[in-house]
Amino acid sequence: MSRPLVEVEDLSVNFVTRESDVRAVNGVSFTMMPGEVMCMLGESGSGKSVTMRALMRLLPPKRSVITGKICIAGQDVQAMDHEALRRMRGSVVSMIFQEPMTAFDPVVRVGDQIAEVVSLHRGVSHKAGRQRALDLFDLVRIPSAQRRLDAYPHELSGGLRQRAMIALALSCEPKLLLADEPTTALDATVQIQVLILRRRLQQEMGMSVIFVTHDLGVAAEIADRVAVMYAGRVVETGPVRDLLRNPLHPYTAGLLASTVHDQPRDQDLKTIPGAPPDMRRLPPGCSFAPRCGFTTAACNAAMPPALTPAPGRLVRCLRAPAQQPELA
Amino acid sequence: MVMTSFGVEENDARDRGGPAQPLLIVNGLKKHFAIRGGVLGRVSARVRAVDGVSFSVRKGETLGIVGESGCGKSTVARLLMRLIVPDGGEQIFDGEAVGEPRGITVAEMRRQVQMVFQDSASSLNPRMPVQNSIAFGPIAFGTPKEEAIGMARELLVKVGLNPALFGGRYPHELSGGQKQRINIARALALKPRMIILDEAVSALDKSVEAQVLNLLQALKRDLKLTYIFISHDLGVVRWISDRVLVMYLGEVVEIGPADAIYNAPKHPYTRALLASRPALDPDNRREEAPVSGDPPNPINPPSGCRFHTRCAHAEAVCSAQAPRLGHADHGAHLAACHVEDAASGHSQAVRH
Numbered sequence: 001m002s003r004p005l006v007e008v009e010d011l012s013v014n015f016v017t018r019e020s021d022v023r024a025v026n027g028v029s030f031t032m033m034p035g036e037v038m039c040m041l042g043e044s045g046s047g048k049s050v051t052m053r054a055l056m057r058l059l060p061p062k063r064s065v066i067t068g069k070i071c072i073a074g075q076d077v078q079a080m081d082h083e084a085l086r087r088m089r090g091s092v093v094s095m096i097f098q099e100p101m102t103a104f105d106p107v108v109r110v111g112d113q114i115a116e117v118v119s120l121h122r123g124v125s126h127k128a129g130r131q132r133a134l135d136l137f138d139l140v141r142i143p144s145a146q147r148r149l150d151a152y153p154h155e156l157s158g159g160l161r162q163r164a165m166i167a168l169a170l171s172c173e174p175k176l177l178l179a180d181e182p183t184t185a186l187d188a189t190v191q192i193q194v195l196i197l198r199r200r201l202q203q204e205m206g207m208s209v210i211f212v213t214h215d216l217g218v219a220a221e222i223a224d225r226v227a228v229m230y231a232g233r234v235v236e237t238g239p240v241r242d243l244l245r246n247p248l249h250p251y252t253a254g255l256l257a258s259t260v261h262d263q264p265r266d267q268d269l270k271t272i273p274g275a276p277p278d279m280r281r282l283p284p285g286c287s288f289a290p291r292c293g294f295t296t297a298a299c300n301a302a303m304p305p306a307l308t309p310a311p312g313r314l315v316r317c318l319r320a321p322a323q324q325p326e327l328a
Numbered sequence: 329m330v331m332t333s334f335g336v337e338e339n340d341a342r343d344r345g346g347p348a349q350p351l352l353i354v355n356g357l358k359k360h361f362a363i364r365g366g367v368l369g370r371v372s373a374r375v376r377a378v379d380g381v382s383f384s385v386r387k388g389e390t391l392g393i394v395g396e397s398g399c400g401k402s403t404v405a406r407l408l409m410r411l412i413v414p415d416g417g418e419q420i421f422d423g424e425a426v427g428e429p430r431g432i433t434v435a436e437m438r439r440q441v442q443m444v445f446q447d448s449a450s451s452l453n454p455r456m457p458v459q460n461s462i463a464f465g466p467i468a469f470g471t472p473k474e475e476a477i478g479m480a481r482e483l484l485v486k487v488g489l490n491p492a493l494f495g496g497r498y499p500h501e502l503s504g505g506q507k508q509r510i511n512i513a514r515a516l517a518l519k520p521r522m523i524i525l526d527e528a529v530s531a532l533d534k535s536v537e538a539q540v541l542n543l544l545q546a547l548k549r550d551l552k553l554t555y556i557f558i559s560h561d562l563g564v565v566r567w568i569s570d571r572v573l574v575m576y577l578g579e580v581v582e583i584g585p586a587d588a589i590y591n592a593p594k595h596p597y598t599r600a601l602l603a604s605r606p607a608l609d610p611d612n613r614r615e616e617a618p619v620s621g622d623p624p625n626p627i628n629p630p631s632g633c634r635f636h637t638r639c640a641h642a643e644a645v646c647s648a649q650a651p652r653l654g655h656a657d658h659g660a661h662l663a664a665c666h667v668e669d670a671a672s673g674h675s676q677a678v679r680h
Contacts, residue, residue: 191604196616216608259538268546
């Protein structure tokens with residue numbers, strides 16, 4: 001069996017300000033094998049984007065306290081110095097952001113931006129970098145690629161900009177691609193094109209992808225595995241089929257039931273009552289307990305341990321069936 | 329049933345046309361935004377944001393408007409509220425032309441039509457307790473302050489918030505879902521007959537979105553409201569709407585009963601839009617995108633049928649001639665496509 005590409009153990013991120021201490025991520029653990037596609041599913045404020053940024057050490061160093069272990073391709077990300085981080089970003093791990101307009105430099109032609117990244121990491125000439133950019137634009141199916149290399153970001157439409165962003169992220173053939181809500185801002189007919197493109201590229205290039213989304217439909221289209229986040233914790237993980245058909249955590253079940261998808265019109269939608277907790281004042285026990293229909297005293301006492309009711313599945317809920325405590 | 333001051337009187341004096349008269353009729357609504365450029369500020373181009381949109385909404389009905397960004401659906405909402413002035417077309421509210429002699433004034437129309445916006449935070453005054461925000465409209469229309477605040481607190485109960493707990497709070501002390509409930513309460517404060525909801529649930533988390541949708545449906549039943557529900561989310565629109573209107577580049581491409589549109593879409597664009605929804609089933613993933621490319625720029629929309637550049641059935645007639653939606657009885661299922669018109673000359677045109 002090959003080694004995991006990503007190992008995250010007990011990752012916590014605290015944002016410290018003068019007024020308060022925001023516990024954005026509270027003990028996230030997961031591993032990923034090479035070539036795997038994982039979706040991080042969660043609502044706003046659940047800590048999914050912060051986890052992604054921690055993997056690349058993009059969080060502001062003075063205001064964020066990161067604890068736990070992050071290991072990517074056998075290297076400890078927490079221990080890296082500035083130079084090692086520079087080498088890792090782009091060539092081992094790269095990231096696609098939700099809003100490509102702010103991720104590109106607005107006053108440099110997109111072709112030159114890609115060429116710069118390639119020539120820096122690969123040590124090739126700018127001209128060779130431009131050639132690589134052209135190949136990449138063909139790969140992500142940008143029409144009239146040669147002409148589009150000379151476009152500024154604002155001259156591209158939303159779908160093309162997202163494709164150019166993907167080309168930039170793939171320019172140095174990373175082993176791991178982090179995609180933070182990359183299709184949320186796109187129109188429906190464009191979103192499906194980009195999703196299908198990304199699935200094809202992932203299969204051709206064999207890289208691992210972590211895909212952050214709040215959309216169950218996107219997860220169903222693209223993921224091998226899904227990790228559901230709530231209040232800074234992974235509350236459930238599992239293969240996408242099992243998780244969507246047989247959710248074990250009440251939050252996952254509630255999320256599935258409340259997603260509007262051809263429900264009968266004359267009935268009320270099923271909802272999860274209440275709202276996500278304040279990350280400055282998290283309850284001591286299960287953070288979903290205040291909204292859960294099955295809460296008992298034990299739920300409020302302490303955060304439920306991670307259980308593995310079936311191989312490949314993990315759930316943090318005391319009600320999980322056939323409980324087998326995870327082997328330490 | 330406890331009769332509050334927000335109950336519905338059996339005979340609403342404002343209902344002039346009777347049940348058969350549609351609450352809103354829109355004919356040929358048009359808005360072209362001028363783009364000025366150069367030193368002299370001459371008009372260099374026009375964005376044809378809304379280009380001849382017609383529809384009607386019956387009393388007690390929910391009309392859903394769907395389309396991608398830039399299709400003009402939000403511009404329609406703003407034109408209906410007269411937040412921007414239309415360049416052409418007429419708007420008839422319960423049998424009376426809006427803003428015309430012998431019709432209904434814009435101010436009077438706005439008392440009866442209210443709007444809820446997408447961004448729940450920026451549509452509330454950050455320096456005003458939310459109950460004052462809700463009471464602001466009635467006070468402006470002459471209700472004494474004490475009474476208006478009392479009504480506002482009653483409305484908070486209606487939208488599921490405890491007035492003792494939430495009435496005195498400021499917007500920044502509320503979550504996104506709670507703020508949107510406040511916006512809905514404020515829209516209800518003038519006892520409107522119609523509410524225009526422009527992407528009102530789009531910014532909310534899924535678990536909160538379902539709560540607000542249920543609330544909207546309950547309020548509609550209790551207060552006999554009529555909704556125009558604008559969204560890009562096809563699932564949500566299907567659940568809430570009686571009829572659906574599909575827009576593409578400033579034009580109506582299809583209109584009809586919700587089930588007819590979703591089960592048997594007629595326009596190729598509607599079919600593409602529906603087929604673009606993620607499948608929610610990992611064993612039946614979409615392999616092929618239904619259409620390629622982005623929606624074209626509305627500054628210079630394609631000639632003829634505006635969808636012909638992305639349509640698999642496009643023929644010469646499609647780029648030469650714009651298809652018409654046609655007229656029929658209220659509730660008919662219509663599509664602006666040459667394939668639907670036997671006399672269009674399209675080789676696949678249906679024969680009647």
